Amino acid sequence: MRGFSVGEIQGAGATAVQLKKMKLRVDKRRRSVHEANVEELKKLLGQLAKEKKRKPKKVRKDGD
Numbered sequence: 430m431r432g433f434s435v436g437e438i439q440g441a442g443a444t445a446v447q448l449k450k451m452k453l454r455v456d457k458r459r460r461s462v463h464e465a466n467v468e469e470l471k472k473l474l475g476q477l478a479k480e481k482k483r484k485p486k487k488v489r490k491d492g493d
Contacts, residue, residue: 430455430458432453432454432455432459433448433455433456433458433460433466433470434456434461434462434466435457435459436460436461436462437462437467437470438455438470440462440470441467441470441471441474442443443470443474448470451477452460453473468491
């Protein structure tokens with residue numbers, strides 16, 4: 430697979446920039462929208478959201 434089409438990305442409620450940050454490919458040439466790819470993207474985005482919720486930022490406290 431060369432990447433997700435722009436229509437599939439929009440169908441999943443994401444942006445091309447988000448996918449590039451996730452190191453997923455975007456195929457600007459493809460115009461087809463496959464529901465299986467849209468569902469896969471939604472699943473990947475859901476996993477990413479869960480990971481962000483689980484990993485709180487650690488705040489350093491400076492000692493006096």
